Amino acid sequence: MSVPLLVEMVNITKKFPGVVANDQVNFNVREGEIHVLLGENGSGKSTLMSVLSGLYKPDEGDILVGGIKYNLRSPRDAIKAGIGMVHQHFKLIDSFSVAENVILGGDGTPMILNKKDIENNLAQLSERYGLRINLSAMVWQLSVGEKQRVEIIKMLYRGSQVLVLDEPTAVLTPQEAEELFDNLRRMAAAGRGIVVITHKLNEVMAIADRVTVLRRGKAVATLEKQAVNQRDLAWLMVGQDVVFQSRKKNPPDSAKVLELKKVNCLSDLGLAGLTDIDFSVYKGEIFGIAGVAGNGQRELAEVVAGLRAVNGGQLLINGTDVTGLSPRRIMDRGVALVPEDRLGTGLIPNLDAVDNLILKDYRRALLRRGPFVNRRVARSNAQQMVERFEVSLRSLDAPVKLMSGGNLQRLLLAREITSQPHLLIAVYPVRGLDIKATKAVHDLLLEQREQGMAILLISEDLEEIFKLSDRIGVLCGGRLTGILPAEAADIEEIGLLMMGTDRTGETAS
Amino acid sequence: MIIRGTRLTIEKRLVPSSSAYLLIPIFSIFMALLVGSIFLYFSGHEPVAVYYKMFKGAFGSRYGITETIVKAIPLTLVGLGVALAFRMQLWNIGGEGQLYMGAFAATWVALTFPEGSVWWVMPAMIALGMLAGGLWALLTAIPKAIWGVNEIITTLMLNYVAILWVDYLVYGPWKDPAGFNFPLTAVFSDAATLPGLFDSRVHAGLFFGIVAAIILYLVVYHTRWGYEIRVTGENPGAARYAGMNTTRNIMLVMLFSGALCGLAGMSEVSGIGHRLQHGLSPGYGYTAIIVAWLSRLNPFAVILVAILFGGLQVGGFIVQTSGIPSSMVYMLQGLLLFFVLGGELLTGYRLNRVPATGEATK
Numbered sequence: 001m002s003v004p005l006l007v008e009m010v011n012i013t014k015k016f017p018g019v020v021a022n023d024q025v026n027f028n029v030r031e032g033e034i035h036v037l038l039g040e041n042g043s044g045k046s047t048l049m050s051v052l053s054g055l056y057k058p059d060e061g062d063i064l065v066g067g068i069k070y071n072l073r074s075p076r077d078a079i080k081a082g083i084g085m086v087h088q089h090f091k092l093i094d095s096f097s098v099a100e101n102v103i104l105g106g107d108g109t110p111m112i113l114n115k116k117d118i119e120n121n122l123a124q125l126s127e128r129y130g131l132r133i134n135l136s137a138m139v140w141q142l143s144v145g146e147k148q149r150v151e152i153i154k155m156l157y158r159g160s161q162v163l164v165l166d167e168p169t170a171v172l173t174p175q176e177a178e179e180l181f182d183n184l185r186r187m188a189a190a191g192r193g194i195v196v197i198t199h200k201l202n203e204v205m206a207i208a209d210r211v212t213v214l215r216r217g218k219a220v221a222t223l224e225k226q227a228v229n230q231r232d233l234a235w236l237m238v239g240q241d242v243v244f245q246s247r248k249k250n251p252p253d254s255a256k257v258l259e260l261k262k263v264n265c266l267s268d269l270g271l272a273g274l275t276d277i278d279f280s281v282y283k284g285e286i287f288g289i290a291g292v293a294g295n296g297q298r299e300l301a302e303v304v305a306g307l308r309a310v311n312g313g314q315l316l317i318n319g320t321d322v323t324g325l326s327p328r329r330i331m332d333r334g335v336a337l338v339p340e341d342r343l344g345t346g347l348i349p350n351l352d353a354v355d356n357l358i359l360k361d362y363r364r365a366l367l368r369r370g371p372f373v374n375r376r377v378a379r380s381n382a383q384q385m386v387e388r389f390e391v392s393l394r395s396l397d398a399p400v401k402l403m404s405g406g407n408l409q410r411l412l413l414a415r416e417i418t419s420q421p422h423l424l425i426a427v428y429p430v431r432g433l434d435i436k437a438t439k440a441v442h443d444l445l446l447e448q449r450e451q452g453m454a455i456l457l458i459s460e461d462l463e464e465i466f467k468l469s470d471r472i473g474v475l476c477g478g479r480l481t482g483i484l485p486a487e488a489a490d491i492e493e494i495g496l497l498m499m500g501t502d503r504t505g506e507t508a509s
Numbered sequence: 510m511i512i513r514g515t516r517l518t519i520e521k522r523l524v525p526s527s528s529a530y531l532l533i534p535i536f537s538i539f540m541a542l543l544v545g546s547i548f549l550y551f552s553g554h555e556p557v558a559v560y561y562k563m564f565k566g567a568f569g570s571r572y573g574i575t576e577t578i579v580k581a582i583p584l585t586l587v588g589l590g591v592a593l594a595f596r597m598q599l600w601n602i603g604g605e606g607q608l609y610m611g612a613f614a615a616t617w618v619a620l621t622f623p624e625g626s627v628w629w630v631m632p633a634m635i636a637l638g639m640l641a642g643g644l645w646a647l648l649t650a651i652p653k654a655i656w657g658v659n660e661i662i663t664t665l666m667l668n669y670v671a672i673l674w675v676d677y678l679v680y681g682p683w684k685d686p687a688g689f690n691f692p693l694t695a696v697f698s699d700a701a702t703l704p705g706l707f708d709s710r711v712h713a714g715l716f717f718g719i720v721a722a723i724i725l726y727l728v729v730y731h732t733r734w735g736y737e738i739r740v741t742g743e744n745p746g747a748a749r750y751a752g753m754n755t756t757r758n759i760m761l762v763m764l765f766s767g768a769l770c771g772l773a774g775m776s777e778v779s780g781i782g783h784r785l786q787h788g789l790s791p792g793y794g795y796t797a798i799i800v801a802w803l804s805r806l807n808p809f810a811v812i813l814v815a816i817l818f819g820g821l822q823v824g825g826f827i828v829q830t831s832g833i834p835s836s837m838v839y840m841l842q843g844l845l846l847f848f849v850l851g852g853e854l855l856t857g858y859r860l861n862r863v864p865a866t867g868e869a870t871k
Binding site for chain 1: 749
């Protein structure tokens with residue numbers, strides 16, 4: 001091999017109780033390359049990179065940096081060795097400026113700060129790689145894409161030769177992602193090694209020089225990009241063929257199940273959360289909401305479910321005004337919600353499956369026996385739901401926190417779908433699920449749609465939105481910047497709408 | 510630095526081991542006694558002899574056992590009361606004050622109707638005692654439910670108010686004219702006195718504790734309302750999402766929590782003192798918090814732990830005669846809590862021995 005290796009991981013094994021997260025994995029990064037680490041959720045990508053960046057200590061195996069064996073005991077050691085990681089959740093301090101965040105905790109930071117010098121240094125650094133940023137801006141003023149840029153600059157400033165990015169595009173619009181890729185290519189061209197963790201096949205094709213595929217903790221292949229196509233990669237990643245069947249087109253009914261008229265609401269901070277939202281969802285239709293996370297998606301789901309107060313405008317379910325009704329009343333009118341945060345809102349981690357499955361129904365006559373809950377009926381209902389929705393669990397009496405993400409989502413969907421709602425709100429329904437579980441959830445949603453349920457699908461994954469939706473609405477800054485029928489929409493246009501440019505080309509304020 | 514050969518790592522258990530549930534509390538109690546013995550040893554006592562004497566004092570004689578039960582009755586009632594609130598993550602530290610208010614209201618009935626028949630005086634004392642304790646707790650629940658005012662602070666503060674209110678009464682308007690100026694009220698009529706049991710100081714309040722534990726168990730684990738309490742305590746977000754009325758539940762839970770503490774106060778004045786007096790409770794309201802916690806909020810475990818702590822107090826009282834300070838008891842209580850909580854952490858983890866691979870290189 002002519003190109004020198006910056007970092008080499010040899011036979012890395014990392015075990016967690018009950019799982020081998022990394023099993024004898026070999027991985028290396030060449031000078032000047034972009035190396036994509038591909039795998040499903042839970043395949044061990046993040047663990048492997050956490051080992052490299054000093055967060056975890058491997059149970060077995062060695063890490064070589066520039067040919068020398070290193071014992072990385074903390075992220076600090078890793079940074080000293082020239083390895084920097086940009087995590088999915090940014091580690092920035094909102095009330096500090098960009099420059100302050102970058103120098104924070106760095107070894108070269110002097111006792112007394114010369115703001116001008118530092119900013120000059122940083123300006124040079126960011127310019128070299130085209131990382132446009134206002135160094136004196138406060139972090140809370142920045143967009144998600146800009147925050148990510150700050151994290152990258154931080155790592156470059158600390159002299160990282162190897163830069164690891166964990167699912168960097170998850171929070172970006174397609175255009176922002178393209179810009180990030182350009183920046184990464186520039187850094188690679190300057191001789192640094194870039195590792196990008198992802199589970200999206202199209203990203204591999206877009207930026208990789210090489211790709212390593214992880215499956216269940218094992219590195220199944222390391223290949224040059226030229227030698228592969230998306231199909232092969234999917235096969236390597238899942239270990240079997242995945243068939244994405246095309247769905248049946250059923251013209252939606254004309255009955256409006258959900259209608260929002262000029263709905264406004266406040267965000268948690270008391271600012272405008274949603275502004276003048278106007279749309280309807282029809283019977284037997286999936287209405288997809290696209291947008292970068294944090295642009296009003298959660299507020300929208302909560303408003304429709306009655307969990308957030310409407311602050312102007314009207315909310316109608318099946319033609320009746322339900323504005324201002326309690327969550328329970330709205331639930332009784334046939335609205336079900338699969339919340340974004342499964343264990344935090346949708347389920348009770350420490351209670352068993354039976355208790356979790358009666359959460360919406362425990363007041364119903366069927367489950368009543370005087371003031372008591374009829375445990376026998378509750379149990380047999382739970383058993384039926386578990387069988388019908390193929391939830392695999394150890395026992396109905398075990399706390400649900402022991403279940404896997406895919407099974408938790410099935411359990412949640414089982415409960416919400418069994419309540420036979422007119423409208424199902426699904427927020428990020430497949431977040432964190434592997435390909436098979438994702439397909440199962442999607443099939444369930446499509447099946448319900450065929451049976452006439454109206455579904456409001458909120459997702460940050462455009463592929464998912466395109467695959468399932470009949471119509472697509474785009475949220476940006478709490479406004480609906482456009483509604484398009486799925487056939488007529490293309491990803492470029494949706495991307496523009498996600499950034500706040502409406503269909504006429506003007507920028508929405 | 511790596512110790513050659515093997516190193517120990519701490520691993521999280523996927524499923525808490527079932528044998529640990531029994532072994533760890535026993536081991537924790539042993540550790541608490543062990544550490545306590547170090548203090549005893551350095552203060553010039555023979556630890557084993559002291560523990561033996563404490564045990565014998567508390568459980569080794571008819572007198573000891575009945576006195577232990579006498580202490581266990583209020584600890585059970587208040588323990589059940591605060592356990593109910595803790596279940597919903599309402600940190601009711603005000604058991605002591607609610608106990609005092611229950612005692613106050615029961616005393617009011619007894620002193621106002623000295624000629625009343627037992628058939629209505631006793632039920633009225635129970636009802637008003639519970640109501641007073643409940644309302645005292647509700648006073649903190651309303652601001653908590655509406656504005657989110659921290660109940661730890663308010664329940665704690667109201668303890669002092671309640672204790673001083675009772676002091677005011679027994680030093681002032683309610684002082685027994687025939688009481689040689691001691692801070693206590695006149696003795697209750699027979700109708701206002703809970704019958705004794707086993708020819709000892711044990712009184713019918715014992716049944717209150719047992720019945721309350723059974724009712725609480727049924728309510729928490731088998732009723733719709735109990736289901737709401739468990740869901741809200743484990744995950745308030747899920748409770749809201751399921752359309753539960755958390756505001757109402759906070760108020761109801763605190764009302765019942767306080768009512769049980771009030772019942773403890775009623776049974777103390779009616780069953781033990783037969784009058785209201787200064788220093789009515791030696792901190793039952795606080796000890797019961799430890800009792801509730803150590804019993805993992807399980808109503809039946811509350812009874813057992815209350816007996817253990819009752820015995821600790823009786824035993825501690827016995828050994829005072831051989832020069833051991835009474836604060837020894839509180840120290841042991843603290844150590845027990847410390848080790849049981851520490852042990853609880855361990856049920857979720859296990860120590861693992863891994864052979865060290867490779868040398869540490871720098």
